[in-house]
Amino acid sequence: xxxxxxxxxxxxxxxxxxxxxxxxxxxxxxxxxxxxxxxxxxxxxxxxxxxxxxxxxxxxxxxxxxxxxxxxxxxxxxxxxxxxxxxxxxxxx
Numbered sequence: 001x002x003x004x005x006x007x008x009x010x011x012x013x014x015x016x017x018x019x020x021x022x023x024x025x026x027x028x029x030x031x032x033x034x035x036x037x038x039x040x041x042x043x044x045x046x047x048x049x050x051x052x053x054x055x056x057x058x059x060x061x062x063x064x065x066x067x068x069x070x071x072x073x074x075x076x077x078x079x080x081x082x083x084x085x086x087x088x089x090x091x092x093x
Contacts, residue, residue, distance in 0.1 A: 006044070006091075009037050010084040020065030020077050028074040031055045043092050054090050 004012065013034045014024040026034065035051035038044050044051075059074030079086050 006038065006041050006088055007084055009041075010034065010087055013037075014078070015075075018075075020062060020075060021080075023078040023080060025062075025065060025075040025077050026055075028056070028059065028072060038091060046091055051091055055087070058087070058090070 010026070011024075013026050013030045015027055015030075018025055018027070031052050032048070035048040035055070038051055039046070039048050046054075055076055056074065058076045062075055062077045065075045065077055076087065078084055
């Protein structure tokens with residue numbers, strides 16, 4: 001069985017129903033699950049807690065898509081131009 005890339009892992013956490021501005025989202029309820037998956041990749045040197053903090057911080061960019069409460073109702077949205085690459089860039093730096 002083929003292993004998922006980091007981008008595919010992020011896509012796997014997309015909400016299958018909800019979208020914002022025509023783009024898929026990942027709700028805050030999946031941030032911990034996503035972070036725990038991401039730390040398994042050798043290129044990711046951050047801890048799961050650091051990744052969750054990054055994702056929560058990114059919810060501020062998309063307050064129109066969800067409430068301002070990053071812990072409960074916040075979301076991150078796929079970028080129309082480069083997809084989820086911006087999340088990968090934040091996590092592997």
